Amino acid sequence: MMTAEHEEYVAYSRQHFEEGLIRAGFTENERGWRGEIAHSGEATDVEILLPVRFPFRPPRVNPVDPDAVPWSWHRELDGSLCLVAEDDHDDLWWTEAAAFLEHIAAWLEDSDAGWPADRPDLDLERYFHPSEDERLYLYDDLAHRRNSFVRFRPSSNSTMRIGSGTRPAKSSKHRKDRFGYIADLGEIDTPPRTWADVAARIDPSVDLDRRIRNKLITIVVLIYRRGDHDAAITLEVRPTKDGDIDVRRLRAAADTTAARTARAGLIAPRLGQARVAIVGVGAIGSFVADMLVRSGVRYLTLVDDDIVMPGNLIRHLVGSEMVGLPKAAAVRRHLISRHEIPPGSVEGLVEAVTSGDAAMELLTNHELVVDASADFATTALLHVMAKSVQKRIVSVSIQDDGTAFRIDLLPPLDEADALPRSSGGGDAPPLFEAGCGSPVSPTPPHVAIEAAATAVRHAIGLLTDRPLHPSGEVRDVLIAAARTSQ
Structure with missing residues (x-):
């Protein structure tokens, strides 16, 4: 139950922020607040949406034209700008509209420059929706499994553990296993968001599309690099009725000595x-x-x-x-x-x-x-x-x-x-x-x-x-x- 003091603080913060947007020339519509952000000699039309948990969560910012801003690691799955890192929540600084608008302009200028001081975060997971399969998929050192077929077998505590092998032609006893492929995408400059994005980076001779459509492969593990760092993401792939391939992220983790000692x-x-x-x-x-x-x-x-x-x-x-x-x-x-x-x-x-x-x-x-x-x-x-x-x-x-x-x-x-x-x-x-x-x-x-x-x-x-x-x-x-x- 919210106290009167809490409700008053939230109402004041929202009103104060919206008044700052009005002063900056933004207008309200049915979705949020729309206006222009000047940067690098041009302007980009954006929408600012205040989340339900504002001011404890920062506003979301979307380009009105999603393709007017280059896609990069600094955008979310829905196209919004990734403006506030998890370690940048001190003092709820975004509640001041003028400071927040300056931050958007700086983001757009960094985007125009190609992110010269980019931090190579390994967060490809946020570009795919989660799977309904809530099991934890555990993999070992993937270096020796690059570009090879694998099998995930059920294990204790609702986990699936990686092993070698492809789907047998006939074997009912393996029906609980899931079969997959380990693909090395190399250095990724722009995060893939669809199966088409992923497939374009995989050797076509592997013929993964056909294998997925025939349900021979339901898991694809992607190895990728950003800067000096290696990472992996485990995806569930399924054919859809309209002939496309649906991609969902699975909950996965490395079960290696390096992973267990990293912290x-x-x-x-x-x-x-x-x-x-x-x-x-x-x-x-x-x-x-x-x-x-x-x-x-x-x-x-x-x-x-x-x-x-x-x-x-x-x-x-x-x-x-x-x-x-x-x-x-x-x-x-x-x-x-x-x-x-x-x-x-x-x-x-x-x-x-x-x-x-x-x-x-x-x-x-x-x-x-x-x-x-x-x-x-x-x-x-x-x-x-x-x-x-x-x-x-x-x-x-x-x-x-x-x-x-x-x-x-x-x-x-x-x-x-x-x-x-x-x-x-x-x-x-x-x-x-x-x-x-x-x-x-x-x-x-x-x-x-x-x-x-x-x-x-x-x-x-x-x-x-x-x-x-x-x-x-x-x-x-x-x-x-x-x-x-x-």
Whole structure:
């Protein structure tokens, strides 16, 4: 339900924008507002349409004559001008008519000049209507499939996976498969919008038109390039009753290592060869391992002599299916399964670091050791051994009943002072499980994950020679329950 304030803002914004159009010589018709935009010594007649969601969505602009403006990657499927990028929504700047009209003029001048500073967006999907088939079509590295026939087979979770092969002459068992062709269009200067546009760029000897009309081919995957970038789009093609070929875009994605790591960050390639050991893969260390792998690290040694208990699950990376397994083995299994990294890249050691020899082996065989053991003796041992071989560890620990955590670089960089010792514990009464031993930690899961993420930031800083701080950091965490009880 809209509030009166919201309705007043929308009404004012629309009226203010329309008054600006009137001042610029635009007139209203049944569709929107029509007027001329001067550019490069000429003028183009355009229509400006205000969408229902204006001012939160920018106006749409259409040339009155669709062919009066050259077709390019900067026009939409319906011919409207692509004026506002998704990352250009600051302050709803288009609500000022004068600024918006200046933006249209600049767009037309860039179009007249052939888009000299064009950004090669790979968005061919927006030039085709979506198919009714909502399955996800997954393809692998298409380089070795260029200009060849393929088969998509049904897989789990409403996906279709690519494979080699053409439609058999007679084979009812393959009726759920869909058969296609991979076409390499090369560099595309103007986006295709119809089957005629696509077919004109494909070798006619392949005879795709006939195959599509005979329903031998229902999928066409187009490989194309813009600038230095490669991309692909998966299309559904069907003959129509009037003899044409209808083209619809399918939901598709690359299922490749490159696709799975593209969002890992710009430094992921640098981390690919780094070797990191994590001592203690419990509440903090398990998430440190996971985030390091997600960030690009591919060689890990996990060290922990404890096993996964039911009570660990609330703050641990792994699930109930891992209860009873050693934590090192459970986290290793999770990383290999979840991130599809080679089993030989992750080693799990079901042991504690209790000797100088064990600490020395970890330090000398890895670029970095992350200590998440929450054990003073282990941390002290690793620290002493690190100083002796002129290396350092990142130590992370939760403190004060989960109201603070600290990251220590041991020894600190550049002879900096170590972080001061933390003061006493928290105020929460201790909670013990059956049997003897240390009390159960009341640290909330989000604090453990935040501590792990901060430790990973410091670890990556050291691995890339860009440390965040010479000694580390201490951070207080606001916990609602802890604050309201005071």
